[in-house]
Amino acid sequence: MASSGDGRVLDDAEVEGLDRWWRAANYLAVGQIYLMGDDPLLTRPLAAESTKPRLLGHWGTTPGLNLLWAHANRCVRERDLEAMFVTGPGHGGPAIVASTWLEGTWSDVYPDVTRDAAGMGKLFRQFSFPGGIPSHVAADVPGSIHEGGELGYSLAHAHGAAFDDPDLVVFCVVGDGEAETGPLQASWQSTAFVDAARDGAVLPVLHLNGWKIANPTTLARLSDQDLVAHLGGRGYAPVVVEGPLEGETSADVHRRLAAALDDCLDGIAAIQARARGRTRAGADDAEVTDAADVPRWPLLVLRTPKGWTGPQEVDGSRVEGTWRAHQVPISEVRGDEDARRQLEAWMRSYRPEELFTEDGVPQQDLLDMVPPRGRRMSDDPRTNGGSVSRPLRLTDFRRHAVEVREPGGSVHSPTTVLGDWLAEVARDNGTTFRLFGPDEVASNRLQAVVEAVGRAWAVRGDAEDDRMRPSGRVMEVLSEHLLQGWLEGYLLTGRHGVLTSYEAFIHIVDSMVNQHAKWLKVTSQLPWRDPLPSLNYLLSSHVWRQDHNGFSHQDPGFLDHVANKKAEIARIYLPPDANTLLSTMDHCLRSRHYINVVVAGKQMVHDYLPVQEAVEHCARGLGIWDWASTDEGEEPDVVIASAGDVPTLEALAAVDLVRTHLPELKVRFVNVVDLMRLQSDREHPHGLSDAEFDTVFTHDRPVVFAFHGYPSLVHRLTYKRTNHASFHVRGFIEEGTTTTPFDMVSSNETDRFRLAVDVIDHVPGLVPRYAALRQRLLDARRRAREFAYLHGEDPPEISGWRWPHGGVHHPMPGGRDGAPLAAAADDAGDRPG
């Protein structure tokens, strides 16, 4: 970053230039909100039909955003910054669109919207108009990585963008409405994770315009002293600019704002120079142990009136500087002549004739303020992250595969196995990959990644800290919102990452996932936006293995949430063992523009597939496991299917029970890794055709399906399939507590005994023949639970059960050891007729 004219006071021409840009942008913003565009320069008195019939937009935040863009732009030019502008109050779309057009970028991206009167007319008309562009700073706006619709994520996105990009400065405008949200407030913690040596900088601008839609904001009512204490205590060095004060003109505000911005950017430069000097001196991976070494990052607080320069008063009520300026300050301009005259006077107050040529081209002095290509905030290539993204360097995961001599013959913790490979990924992609988790990375058995690349921590350290340093690459903070926001910002600027979380609590970011899914959907339809690295979730400590924390930690509904997203975006994977998890994650890290949800346990589970088979199984997405089936290619009597690690264990144990006690039954075992394979290929790109589906799941045989999540999801994905009426799905039915693993599955009717009973119940003709066996299965289940209630752990024949059925037998009361229970049932004369 070039050094600044520290302490320099702007001269009058500079101030006038800033003001002219501001006026131009304000004019263009009002035009977008109000005008049809037939006479954008107001060469004639404003006619009714030149105004839009439906006024959809937000004025209130717009002049403040225009002001900040103009000033940020001055800094970009003077300091030759590589800068990005993140607009927290994204409803101020007209502002960002205006400056982007002034910079020429809008016309670069949308050549029909030229930088002249004709283009200005189109610019006005397209805004919030059918077939045009949205009212917010949506994906359609070049230079934007942040729509801001929901409010709350700007600062997290800004930091995500800045990580590992030392030359970047992100101007991040935080609205004071937005600042009330939890996610935004959590984001103030971000500085504790910024490595001044290796990361870029974020300059937050807390824009206090005092009001939301109808209410004041809590922060705006704090005194400057309280505000500075509040944000300063959190680790910032806040600078407050308020204006216009009594008797001031906008020129005074320009002067003070420019000086404050220079101070902030000088402060950033000083922090970075110090840290980078230290790094060059070799003090690289040291923890920060001295509080004095913790940087106080600059932060600008800007107090300006909401809707500044807009109408002072409408219909006798004050508008400028109040909540009434939030949206469209003057309505009914079509039908009401007086209102239209007021609008016209407002627009003319910017003196457009001084700002644009008769042809509607910005005057040369404005054009001179536009930074060169590649330095404009509207065309920074990072903001089209897909265009700058490089694929990850991925070592062959097969080298980390576990050896599988026979299916079920050994056990591993899938996430531990994955962790060793992910550690390599993290090490080999030292500036383009990070792992994010809410204090659960170690708990989720991914400690190897921590050991390889450390945890990020740029504030005071402690001797007991486990591998925490500014350059650490595992990001842990107890805010899923912040993690998600960071990761999104990182992906949106072309880098890669994985977010690992307890399954139940990923719901915390449901709404953020919605917004990102919408961003992916819209950008996939914009030819100039390149596909982004995928958003990857690794959900461990899942619903079935939260026996430790209990019911509050048990919820598999995120799968349902993601399944509602556009089919071309949503992917859900349920690898049943370590090797399938490796293969799945490798696939996800190579993919683009998806939301990949991978659910995998951290507890020991059986290894089923040697790595090559695992790869093939994952490529197919679902498949028949011959070694667990007894149909030998014929039409089976029953299909037992599973998706998810624990359900697969129970389903295989059920197969074992059936093979032992109902040996004459032809069983087909199907495992599903890629859940969307269940859907039709008409509904989802991963879907099986109906013919393929029928080949696997038969036309009419009962399918007993053990599912990881809520059973309704499988029904929803398969209800149009030929054999859907024969699907009997077991899964989580909201029963759970702190208990044993078997008690969890049996409370939810998804245990091996229940599944075996389901086979008896649904294969025609078995119920009367095997009533005794059925009862003994239920007795066995009851006994297993009683054992747990007595001893506090599952009986060894449950917890130690392995495929293939080995030395430890199922606790089938009444069954002779080793003797098939079906025979016992027959013995008892249980067969009717």
Added chain:
Amino acid sequence: MASSGDGRVLDDAEVEGLDRWWRAANYLAVGQIYLMGDDPLLTRPLAAESTKPRLLGHWGTTPGLNLLWAHANRCVRERDLEAMFVTGPGHGGPAIVASTWLEGTWSDVYPDVTRDAAGMGKLFRQFSFPGGIPSHVAADVPGSIHEGGELGYSLAHAHGAAFDDPDLVVFCVVGDGEAETGPLQASWQSTAFVDAARDGAVLPVLHLNGWKIANPTTLARLSDQDLVAHLGGRGYAPVVVEGPLEGETSADVHRRLAAALDDCLDGIAAIQARARGRTRAGADDAEVTDAADVPRWPLLVLRTPKGWTGPQEVDGSRVEGTWRAHQVPISEVRGDEDARRQLEAWMRSYRPEELFTEDGVPQQDLLDMVPPRGRRMSDDPRTNGGSVSRPLRLTDFRRHAVEVREPGGSVHSPTTVLGDWLAEVARDNGTTFRLFGPDEVASNRLQAVVEAVGRAWAVRGDAEDDRMRPSGRVMEVLSEHLLQGWLEGYLLTGRHGVLTSYEAFIHIVDSMVNQHAKWLKVTSQLPWRDPLPSLNYLLSSHVWRQDHNGFSHQDPGFLDHVANKKAEIARIYLPPDANTLLSTMDHCLRSRHYINVVVAGKQMVHDYLPVQEAVEHCARGLGIWDWASTDEGEEPDVVIASAGDVPTLEALAAVDLVRTHLPELKVRFVNVVDLMRLQSDREHPHGLSDAEFDTVFTHDRPVVFAFHGYPSLVHRLTYKRTNHASFHVRGFIEEGTTTTPFDMVSSNETDRFRLAVDVIDHVPGLVPRYAALRQRLLDARRRAREFAYLHGEDPPEISGWRWPHGGVHHPMPGGRDGAPLAAAADDAGDRPG
């Protein structure tokens, strides 16, 4: 609140008493985590089989919670407080269970767990044990309104509990891990909404023990100076207590903590006395205009070592005061003799023989510290909110009903109509009802409530503030998390409320809804917990009418989320007009222990049902609208169904098209208000029996269903129904932007023309006969959209369309005005054969 012994220093006996309680609670906590309970007093050397085989619990936070409970209890006794204890770090279950048992409340509620050695044994065994109690401060714990599993909501719950309860003091422990979450950070704003005169007080205790599971916490690494500035700037008066300092014993910490607590409670008393004096003096509804009048609420920051009094070191690593103390500091105590000896030494370090009699009864001095019944934090009746809850006084909503002379003959904004009645509800229930919304109450047309009872605002006011005062009862802050947390706290203590929000953004609280649903489910199974007032959502500005804000504001998936909850808890209502909305909300406000989700528009919609018919329709939940049907009691050719206001409009317009152009077709029109009626009565208490369902939806006729949300939800609810294969559901398919209302529905293939085409496509035999009509319907749809793209608004025949088909006709190109298009099709010789 009684006045305190201001400045008084505790004498040695008092300190010793506090320490003894603390030691007793710590002993009981460790016993719960580790012991089977056969020898709870350790009369013998600790045997392997006396320890639990699976160690599930959290030690780290526990001694701090025990310390705070002991000290809060002293204040309760000395000041005769009505107090509640909210445990943010809810994983510290062993602590709260311990003190609740010491107070005798545990045995009151669970008589088999007596306050003696036998009961202590059961207490130990039941913890985190199959068939026992969860590891967290779950609903099973008397005195708890807050499980704390997810972390983040303690302070919001505490404030919700304190609203309108002037005699209550809530001690709210906020963990420093929890304090990193967004929702918790948003909750610091709560004081801006506390009326010192009419509300109770919350004393937040920010407990910094420095570590989470594996990471330090960001707040713990701030200096005291920064912490005080940060929280002080936000409006608190923080007091920091750290201990034990070098060379100190626990007695020193007790002394300083007691003094700090006294200071805090004195501060609260002073704030309240001042405000209440002012109120008595008649300065009742004044805005706070002087910043000096804004109270600085006390806040205690407590720094103590994580796992204090636990093992110093295990296997060569420091444990006390580090993240290693988080969970179970010594594992493998069954198998490892040394580990077991260390555990035993740890437990004996509390000298249980001094604390309990040989019979395991707490010594008399401990019993003497227990406040009288009704004053114990463990038995405050508010914490069993259902037991103290009174029904709302509800005026007859029928008086606010709109007159409906003929279906569709007039239009109203449903939420505006509702607002007038809700204003009465708010006025008539001045201390037991509040309306919560994220700055959208006016936007959602509920302004009448604001006008009736004002908005809460206890900080600096402004002349332009719209009815904001400390006593206001509409709660608006731009944090759905905070609103949801407040409302939950308010409901959990027996009061009533409604949360209104934009539909898309209620997803922000998905995870909080999960936790509340779990609380409702568990408490419904605890006979001593009484049913709570329902959690009511009014979702307006819904998916179909966010043409203003665009795609980011369009998401109906909250319905899917809630439909995953236990059937006995989840209710979803989609009233199609003003009168049905009134009836629905009346029902919801009378109900208990549900989560009621009501989706209703704020825009003008047709009035369909006179109020008595509306009441009957809502009671049935779904029904045939004869006036819109042409089947006259016979088996129809097609069923056209709808759920939701906009889909009902489009479905009725489709009926109109069909009646006009396919007059020979027998159409049945069905409207669904109570979505769960679609489910089977085997699945949901509101479900229709299969026979009833078939009577309405027929056995085999095509059902063209226009749905408010994602189509899959209707399929999921109906897939077991006889006629499910004939259900053709239209709804939101993730298409949308800033556009016109008709463009929204047609983008999502849910418009009147598409529905009419669906009728042609699915009634057997119509496609060949009506190919021309079909094409003209599609042309009409295209033209309507083209009109919008040209003019920026929907064509008048769309936007002005009313049932019954009146003066304005559908824009059917090629159709002769007024002439049935079916005839035109016939004319064209379109009928084959």
